[in-house]
Amino acid sequence: MTAxxxxxxxxxxxxxxRVLRYEADVRLAVGxxxxxxxxxxxxxVALLADGAQKLTSTGELGEEVTAALAAGGYLVRRPALEIGGHGLVLDEATVASAASAVDGARAVVTVGSGTVTDLGKAVAPAGVLLVAVQSAPSVNGFADSLSVLVRGGAKSTTPTRWPDALLIDADAxxxxxxxxxxxGVGDAVAIGCSGADWLLASALQGTQADAAALVPIRDAVARLAAGAHAPGAMPALVDALTVGGLIIGALGTTAPLSGNEHLLSHILDMSAMAQDQPHDLHGAQVGVATVLSAALWDVALSEGLVRLAPGSAYPDDLEERVSEVWSRVDASGCLGATCAANVERKRALWQGGDGLAPGVLAEVRAQLVTPEAVVGTLRAWGAPTRLRELTPPVDAETARWALSALPFMRDRLTLADLLVVGGAWTDEFLDKVIARADAAGGGL
Known part of the structure; x- marks a missing residue:
C-alpha cells in the first residue's frame, strides 16, 4: 500500500x-x-469477531490479536455475538446486544469480515477508539463510515463512523x-455499472455527482483483469477494495459503488432470510449481478429506453406492485410494508419531470463496461458468473423474480426506476436482459 x-x-x-496499514504481521502490532x-x-478493550476461523502462518487471527492486546497490557473481553443460520446478521436485536456488550470499553477492535466491521462501526460510541483488523479481501466496506444494517427485514445502508485504524494483515x-x-473481486467489478446508476440517479433527483471522483476506483479495478495469478494480484485487489471504501466514505454514500447489482444481492439476501434459507456471500452475488446489470444497461441503451418524456412520474399502482413482489417471500406483509416505505421515499426524491438534461447519456455511457468484460474478470479470479453457480445455487424462477424486484426494494434510484416510469419494466424486457447476460457467459 502506497504512502x-x-x-x-x-x-x-x-x-x-488515522492509521491505514497493509503489511505482513500487522495483527501483532495492534497493541x-x-x-x-x-x-x-x-x-x-472489547474485541468483536464473527466466530469463523481465520488462519495466519502462525495460528488463528482472532487469537493472535487477543494475545497481542494482552501482551500490550490491555484487558481484553470477547463478547459472544449472535451467530445464526445466516451468519452474523446486523438486525436490531444483534446491534443492540453488541452495543450493550462493548459499553464501558476504552477501545473496540473488530477482527474479521466486512459484516463484523460494520457492526463495530455501528456500536463503538464516539470518543471510543475503533480499530478494524481485516481478515480477507471480501468487500470494500472496511474503509468507510457506513454500515449495512437490517431493519424490518430489509437491508439498508446507514451512516455510522470511520474506524480510527484499519489494519490489513497480508499474511491472513x-x-x-x-x-x-x-x-472481493465480485464486489469490486460493480463499478462497471454502479457509477452509471449513480450519475443517472443524480440527474433524476436534481443532485450533483462528479464522475471524476470515480476515476481512482475505475483505474484500480482495471488492474484486476489480469487475474489471480498475475504478479501483485492480491495488492491490486486490496487497493481496489480500499480505494472503493474510501470513495464511499468521502462522498458519504455507497451509491457510486452500489447500483442495481447491489440491490439484486440484497434482494437475494432478504428473500433467503425471510424464508429461513441460506444464501451466498455478498460479493459473490454482486459479481454475478453485475453481469446482469451490465446486460440491463446494454439492452436499455441499444433499444433507446434511457430517455424520459417531460412530465413522467411513477405509476399510480406503485405501492401495490411493491406489495405484490414481496408477498412471494413474506405472506405477513411486513417485509412488503418496509419496502413500500423505502420506495415511497424514492418517489419523493424524483425530479425527472423535465426529462434528462443534455449530456447525461454520454456521461452515463462512459461509466459502463460490457457484460463480457465483467465475465472475463470474474473468471480470471475463479468467481461465479451465473446465479446457478452460487452456493447454494439460485434457481431460475427465484433469479427472475429477484431481477423483477429491483425497483421495488430500496429508496435508491437506478436505471430500473427510469424503466418503470417509462413503462419499459416488462417481462419481455427482462427476457432480453437475461438472454444478453447468457450470451456473455453469465446471468442465470
Missing part, C-alpha cells in the same frame, strides 16, 4: 481514519497502534479462502 493511498485515506475521512492512538495501558489475506477472494 499516497494512506494520505488519501486521511484526507477522505477528514482525519478520522502498539492502540497506544500510539492514546489508549493507556491496562485499559478495557494470503491465506483467505478462495471464495472470499472471489467475493
Amino acid at each position: 499516497a493511498l494512506q494520505a488519501y485515506a486521511f484526507e477522505a475521512s477528514g482525519g478520522k481514519l 502498539r497502534v492502540l497506544r500510539d492512538l492514546g489508549v493507556p495501558d491496562g485499559a478495557d 489475506l494470503d491465506r483467505s479462502p478462495a471464495r472470499l477472494v472471489a467475493a
Whole structure:
C-alpha cells in the first residue's frame, strides 16, 4: 500500500481514519497502534469477531490479536455475538446486544469480515477508539463510515463512523479462502455499472455527482483483469477494495459503488432470510449481478429506453406492485410494508419531470463496461458468473423474480426506476436482459 493511498485515506475521512496499514504481521502490532492512538495501558478493550476461523502462518487471527492486546497490557473481553443460520446478521436485536456488550470499553477492535466491521462501526460510541483488523479481501466496506444494517427485514445502508485504524494483515489475506477472494473481486467489478446508476440517479433527483471522483476506483479495478495469478494480484485487489471504501466514505454514500447489482444481492439476501434459507456471500452475488446489470444497461441503451418524456412520474399502482413482489417471500406483509416505505421515499426524491438534461447519456455511457468484460474478470479470479453457480445455487424462477424486484426494494434510484416510469419494466424486457447476460457467459 502506497504512502499516497494512506494520505488519501486521511484526507477522505477528514482525519478520522488515522492509521491505514497493509503489511505482513500487522495483527501483532495492534497493541502498539492502540497506544500510539492514546489508549493507556491496562485499559478495557472489547474485541468483536464473527466466530469463523481465520488462519495466519502462525495460528488463528482472532487469537493472535487477543494475545497481542494482552501482551500490550490491555484487558481484553470477547463478547459472544449472535451467530445464526445466516451468519452474523446486523438486525436490531444483534446491534443492540453488541452495543450493550462493548459499553464501558476504552477501545473496540473488530477482527474479521466486512459484516463484523460494520457492526463495530455501528456500536463503538464516539470518543471510543475503533480499530478494524481485516481478515480477507471480501468487500470494500472496511474503509468507510457506513454500515449495512437490517431493519424490518430489509437491508439498508446507514451512516455510522470511520474506524480510527484499519489494519490489513497480508499474511491472513494470503491465506483467505478462495471464495472470499472471489467475493472481493465480485464486489469490486460493480463499478462497471454502479457509477452509471449513480450519475443517472443524480440527474433524476436534481443532485450533483462528479464522475471524476470515480476515476481512482475505475483505474484500480482495471488492474484486476489480469487475474489471480498475475504478479501483485492480491495488492491490486486490496487497493481496489480500499480505494472503493474510501470513495464511499468521502462522498458519504455507497451509491457510486452500489447500483442495481447491489440491490439484486440484497434482494437475494432478504428473500433467503425471510424464508429461513441460506444464501451466498455478498460479493459473490454482486459479481454475478453485475453481469446482469451490465446486460440491463446494454439492452436499455441499444433499444433507446434511457430517455424520459417531460412530465413522467411513477405509476399510480406503485405501492401495490411493491406489495405484490414481496408477498412471494413474506405472506405477513411486513417485509412488503418496509419496502413500500423505502420506495415511497424514492418517489419523493424524483425530479425527472423535465426529462434528462443534455449530456447525461454520454456521461452515463462512459461509466459502463460490457457484460463480457465483467465475465472475463470474474473468471480470471475463479468467481461465479451465473446465479446457478452460487452456493447454494439460485434457481431460475427465484433469479427472475429477484431481477423483477429491483425497483421495488430500496429508496435508491437506478436505471430500473427510469424503466418503470417509462413503462419499459416488462417481462419481455427482462427476457432480453437475461438472454444478453447468457450470451456473455453469465446471468442465470
